[in-house]
Amino acid sequence: MATPNSASPQTPVEARRIVLAKRPQGEPQPDDFRFEDVTLPAPAPGEVVLQTLYLSLDPYMRGRMNEGPSYAAAVPLGGVMTGEVVGRVVASNDPQWRPGDLALAFAGWTTHAVINAKELRRVDPQAAPIETRLGVLGMPGFTAYVGLHDIGKPKAGETVVVAAASGPVGSLVGQLARQAGARAVGIAGGARKCAYVKEELGFDAVIDHHQTDMARQLAAACPDGIDVYFENVGGEVWNAVFPLLNAFARVPVCGLIADYNGITARPGEASVPELMRAVLSKRLTLRGFINYDLESYRDAFERDVGAGVRSGKLRYTLDIVDGIDQAPQAFMGMLKGRNFGKLLVRVAQ
Amino acid sequence: MATPNSASPQTPVEARRIVLAKRPQGEPQPDDFRFEDVTLPAPAPGEVVLQTLYLSLDPYMRGRMNEGPSYAAAVPLGGVMTGEVVGRVVASNDPQWRPGDLALAFAGWTTHAVINAKELRRVDPQAAPIETRLGVLGMPGFTAYVGLHDIGKPKAGETVVVAAASGPVGSLVGQLARQAGARAVGIAGGARKCAYVKEELGFDAVIDHHQTDMARQLAAACPDGIDVYFENVGGEVWNAVFPLLNAFARVPVCGLIADYNGITARPGEASVPELMRAVLSKRLTLRGFINYDLESYRDAFERDVGAGVRSGKLRYTLDIVDGIDQAPQAFMGMLKGRNFGKLLVRVAQ
Numbered sequence: 070m071a072t073p074n075s076a077s078p079q080t081p082v083e084a085r086r087i088v089l090a091k092r093p094q095g096e097p098q099p100d101d102f103r104f105e106d107v108t109l110p111a112p113a114p115g116e117v118v119l120q121t122l123y124l125s126l127d128p129y130m131r132g133r134m135n136e137g138p139s140y141a142a143a144v145p146l147g148g149v150m151t152g153e154v155v156g157r158v159v160a161s162n163d164p165q166w167r168p169g170d171l172a173l174a175f176a177g178w179t180t181h182a183v184i185n186a187k188e189l190r191r192v193d194p195q196a197a198p199i200e201t202r203l204g205v206l207g208m209p210g211f212t213a214y215v216g217l218h219d220i221g222k223p224k225a226g227e228t229v230v231v232a233a234a235s236g237p238v239g240s241l242v243g244q245l246a247r248q249a250g251a252r253a254v255g256i257a258g259g260a261r262k263c264a265y266v267k268e269e270l271g272f273d274a275v276i277d278h279h280q281t282d283m284a285r286q287l288a289a290a291c292p293d294g295i296d297v298y299f300e301n302v303g304g305e306v307w308n309a310v311f312p313l314l315n316a317f318a319r320v321p322v323c324g325l326i327a328d329y330n331g332i333t334a335r336p337g338e339a340s341v342p343e344l345m346r347a348v349l350s351k352r353l354t355l356r357g358f359i360n361y362d363l364e365s366y367r368d369a370f371e372r373d374v375g376a377g378v379r380s381g382k383l384r385y386t387l388d389i390v391d392g393i394d395q396a397p398q399a400f401m402g403m404l405k406g407r408n409f410g411k412l413l414v415r416v417a418q
Numbered sequence: 419m420a421t422p423n424s425a426s427p428q429t430p431v432e433a434r435r436i437v438l439a440k441r442p443q444g445e446p447q448p449d450d451f452r453f454e455d456v457t458l459p460a461p462a463p464g465e466v467v468l469q470t471l472y473l474s475l476d477p478y479m480r481g482r483m484n485e486g487p488s489y490a491a492a493v494p495l496g497g498v499m500t501g502e503v504v505g506r507v508v509a510s511n512d513p514q515w516r517p518g519d520l521a522l523a524f525a526g527w528t529t530h531a532v533i534n535a536k537e538l539r540r541v542d543p544q545a546a547p548i549e550t551r552l553g554v555l556g557m558p559g560f561t562a563y564v565g566l567h568d569i570g571k572p573k574a575g576e577t578v579v580v581a582a583a584s585g586p587v588g589s590l591v592g593q594l595a596r597q598a599g600a601r602a603v604g605i606a607g608g609a610r611k612c613a614y615v616k617e618e619l620g621f622d623a624v625i626d627h628h629q630t631d632m633a634r635q636l637a638a639a640c641p642d643g644i645d646v647y648f649e650n651v652g653g654e655v656w657n658a659v660f661p662l663l664n665a666f667a668r669v670p671v672c673g674l675i676a677d678y679n680g681i682t683a684r685p686g687e688a689s690v691p692e693l694m695r696a697v698l699s700k701r702l703t704l705r706g707f708i709n710y711d712l713e714s715y716r717d718a719f720e721r722d723v724g725a726g727v728r729s730g731k732l733r734y735t736l737d738i739v740d741g742i743d744q745a746p747q748a749f750m751g752m753l754k755g756r757n758f759g760k761l762l763v764r765v766a767q
Contacts (some may be wrong), residue, residue, distance in 0.1 A: 357702055
């Protein structure tokens with residue numbers, strides 16, 4: 070029953086993949102990961118073999134390494150680490166896909182995967198560089214867009230604060246806030262990132278969280294308080310932001326990278342009753358969201374951010390490491406803020 | 419320049435009023451209040467003399483007794499305690515008002531006040547009992563209505579939890595939730611209030627917070643978790659509610675009576691990082707609001723709740739004490755949950 074565009078691989082496909090060997094205690098360590106070389110089965114009808122070109126590494130993956138309830142299932146012990154890729158179809162047993170087609174899929178940390186064709190999203194390499202589909206035009210960009218539009222809703226003259234401001238979410242949050250006429254204040258780690266945020270991305274102000282007096286600097290950079298705090302880090306940044314929140318401030322909560330390795334008490338931080346008192350007296354909105362809950366924004370996102378990227382008005386930076394073997398080290402470094410821009414692993418070309 | 423409907427009082431009006439003598443440390447004490455007997459000035463043009471018929475006592479007043487920033491200014495030391503009243507115009511120097519007219523105003527804890535006519539809202543005694551303008555058809559009812567409609571948004575089959583369920587806010591929250599097809603679970607203090615909430619107000623379940631195992635009982639009463647928690651008390655109730663919140667739960671925050679006398683650490687309660695992790699992973703919405711921020715709901719409220727009160731479908735209970743001299747004691751008792759229904763002071767008839 071082979072159709073002209075279905076091609077079983079002539080030779081079995083060998084894949085190298087990375088599985089969760091142990092659940093990390095605190096910061097992930099190299100031996101929490103294990104490499105496996107496997108021979109993939111031939112694709113069944115409706116399936117394709119996808120070769121990973123770029124693997125996206127994102128903070129949320131740290132949460133998937135833990136047991137316990139969260140918004141998505143944990144990676145099982147021995148299971149392939151979860152992750153989105155841009156890949157190339159190298160064999161297809163589905164009439165909609167031909168070898169050479171490019172697609173997005175949650176293939177995981179692997180060089181190749183057999184995937185149900187229904188789980189692929191087609192990528193047009195003419196529309197934008199394919200790497201952007203994992204960054205500014207992918208999940209991180211969409212996260213920035215929906216969090217700002219559905220929750221943050223910055224108005225002209227308001228102040229929007231975001232941390233990890235040189236990263237794929239924060240960089241777009243600040244640029245979109247400025248497009249809305251708001252002041253964008255970024256927080257980033259180190260002089261190089263701060264210079265990029267201010268000079269390349271055009272934020273109005275930037276704070277280096279490596280400085281010891283971040284809270285004081287943030288207050289100075291936000292003389293009119295904070296109207297939108299796009300929460301993607303938690304920790305000390307939250308403590309610095311909290312007293313500066315204005316009446317009717319909105320806090321979209323999309324990530325808490327500071328706590329992903331475990332929550333530690335921070336002396337001097339507000340208690341829950343103090344937080345709730347501020348929620349009441351300042352009429353704050355705190356709202357958690359996951360990008361895929363807000364798919365109704367997809368078309369507007371593709372239109373608005375796509376146009377901005379094509380025209381060069383919206384800037385982004387990629388941090389690319391080469392080879393699947395580098396994924397664990399790159400991921401561990403990202404959790405410490407060592408990446409500069411959207412972190413990708415180039416697995417093949 | 420007297421007009422036919424302006425009448426200067428023939429004799430000066432004597433007023434008895436209650437001022438803030440000291441800022442309470444923790445629970446208010448009798449000597450935090452002081453009675454004053456004063457002779458009021460004659461009303462200037464555009465002013466009236468309003469005689470208080472009913473004075474509303476509400477938990478928010480505890481906050482006004484403190485210094486420091488909140489959503490409204492503190493009562494100054496020596497100032498008349500703030501409060502809304504239904505009163506009767508006894509002298510008018512404004513063409514829009516005649517003696518005998520009934521009005522709502524923030525006259526404070528006083529038998530009489532000279533008030534700018536612009537600050538009066540007319541009360542029609544034919545439309546509903548005038549006492550309801552301070553309860554189910556007044557600020558507490560409006561608070562329930564806007565918090566539920568603008569933030570809680572209960573859907574059929576969802577579970578809505580509210581504390582102080584026999585009080586003027588909680589009782590309407592539960593009844594409106596049931597009108598929306600949701601399950602209403604109330605928390606109240608003592609067997610008598612609980613019986614009223616279940617049998618008279620028609621809540622699906624009620625928990626007595628005087629019981630030691632409130633958290634376990636609440637979990638049993640919410641087998642499908644909690645979708646809307648209307649937060650008006652804080653404290654131990656919040657600790658019992660928090661682990662039961664479902665994904666996408668909404669928490670309108672309108673009051674924190676448990677903490678009004680001061681925040682004390684509660685062992686075992688979630689930290690802010692744990693709260694924020696839940697906000698993220700469950701996509702919770704926490705939003706503070708003050709009823710007067712949401713005036714756009716006024717007409718819908720008057721229509722919906724007015725109809726419910728007139729038809730008897732929406733029930734309410736008043737707790738009326740007689741005489742302005744009783745106000746401090748009644749207020750202190752309310753903060754301990756000793757009132758049963760909307761607490762009013764009948765100052766004159």
